[in-house]
Amino acid sequence: EALKVQAVVAEVAATTATHVTSAAVGLSLGFFFSWAIALVTLGLVPVFAVAQIVAMKMAGSNMGKATEAASWETKLGTLVSETVAAHRTVAAYGLHSTVGDAIHEAAHEDGVMKKGHAQGVANGMGVFLNLAVTATINYIGAVMIDEGIVDFKDFIRSYIVVIFLGIGIAAASADATDQVEAKRGGQKLFGVIDRKSAIDARKPGGTALAEAEGVVEFKEVGFHYPNRPDTMVLSSVSFTVHKNQKVALMGSSGSGKSTCIALLERFYDPTTGSIHFDGHDLRSINLRQLRSKLSLVGQEPVLFLGTVAENIQYGALAEGGDGPPSRKQLADLHNQMVDAAVMAHAHDFIKNLPNGYDTEVGEKG
Ligand SMILES: Nc1ncnc2c1ncn2[C@@H]1O[C@H](COP(=O)(O)OP(=O)(O)O)[C@@H](O)[C@H]1O
Ligand SMILES: [Mg+2]
Known part of the structure; x- marks a missing residue:
């Protein structure tokens, strides 16, 4: 369109x-x-x-x-573009003729x-x-x-x-x-x-979180995606993650692990039951605040058009107020960025890029 x-x-x-x-x-x-x-x-x-x-x-x-x-x-387009994009996988598993047949079939279908x-x-x-x-x-x-x-x-x-x-x-x-x-x-x-988002991140109000403890509690959570009301993805899921506890969700592909994370980020609200963060129902917490307390490393990294520095700083910039930042704020931002990169073990390899932190990464990296 x-x-x-x-x-x-x-x-x-x-x-x-x-x-x-x-x-x-x-x-x-x-x-x-x-x-x-x-x-x-x-x-x-x-x-x-x-x-x-x-x-x-x-x-x-x-x-x-x-x-x-x-x-x-x-289907044909998807098959072709996926196959080309994943040509290494196809080659590694010797899938040439299998994929070729599938494409041939799709073309006729x-x-x-x-x-x-x-x-x-x-x-x-x-x-x-x-x-x-x-x-x-x-x-x-x-x-x-x-x-x-x-x-x-x-x-x-x-x-x-x-x-x-x-x-x-x-x-x-x-x-x-x-x-x-x-x-x-x-x-x-x-x-x-x-379209008005049912969950609006810019909405003011809600409980402010000063220091997050990081206690996560799922209470009898049931959930289906809005576009598939007949498929319950989660039913009666309950668990508690205590402060400083490391928890891994394990399960077969499609069992709802990513969905749990999406619910915790409040990309969706549970259909039944509730999720609590430091004792507060997620729905009562100011959404921007909630998300600023969560760090998510997605399955597929996303880079925006811009420099390495800009990409790292996005998260911090989102938290800042309006108006151009002061010199002091910029210096702080730079230090924070380097700290973050060091923590992520990325500092050394970024330093070795042609322009270091000012290297342009393409759209989607
Ligand atoms: N955006 C979505 N819309 C509709 N159904 C979805 C969506 N995302 C995931 N699902 C479905 O929800 C189920 C759980 O998916 P997911 O949480 O991604 O599983 P996992 O991360 O454990 O592999 C799957 O059946 C999947 O097809
Ligand atoms: Mg997943």
Whole structure:
């Protein structure tokens, strides 16, 4: 959706003006040179325009389908991109033909091949329509020249100019449909952006935690994800983690370990039961405070676009107030950052990077 909106905002708005103008100029010039040919072509313009639109939409949707297939939206796309991304794993386990078969199957299953054929035929029809219209105009023109209604020079002039009219109209109306789609996409996007989070981290109020002890208590916690109400992920989970205690949750994949952590971070609230931190129900604690007391090393590390230093400092920056930090605060921040890196055994390797802490890491690292 974002791409559609971007396309219209960035490009279509400007080109629409061009197309409309060329259509208007084409029309007036066409009538100027030969009103008879212009009338005939004008009659054929709808057909011509339809042919153009069909051809353009075909080209467009071919591209769309191609990206769709390559994207994570289809099974095929997912398989292909996962396989390529995990090519070392595939190689290490000798999975080439297994994965190849799966991809082959997905390609047929999703009807991707069929879609391709159908589009090829539709494409050809579009081109045919185009040529048929051109041939008709030429034929009528030839008859008119024969009958002495127009002369050859005026026919060519009028004809070429009206062709531009057709292209202009087609392009403008294609833009119009793009705009409609972009509008719809925009609505969806803003629907997501404007959605009120059930658990709002910026909400003030709630119990403030001064010094955290770190006592975590799950009481009869039951939970299902909002989008899968019929699958209970946790039921009646109870345990207590005392101060300074190290606890490992063990269980098979999908048994709900990550879910417990997500609940502790309050990414979700339990469906039944409750979770307590230092004796307070999580739901009563100021959320920003709660999360600032928790350190989470995720399964997949995430780096943001920026320098190593910025990436380490994000956590501390989030806690700070508004306005630019003072020189003292910046110095503190730097020391904190180095301390954190030393603790994480990352300091030495960061020092050896080309620009140390100021090395740019790419998007997602
Ligand atoms: N965002 C989610 N939406 C719906 N179901 C989920 C989501 N995340 C995990 N699940 C489901 O919840 C169950 C527990 O997952 P998870 O806590 O990630 O397990 P573990 O970390 O123990 O491997 C699994 O069945 C998984 O499919
Ligand atoms: Mg997990």
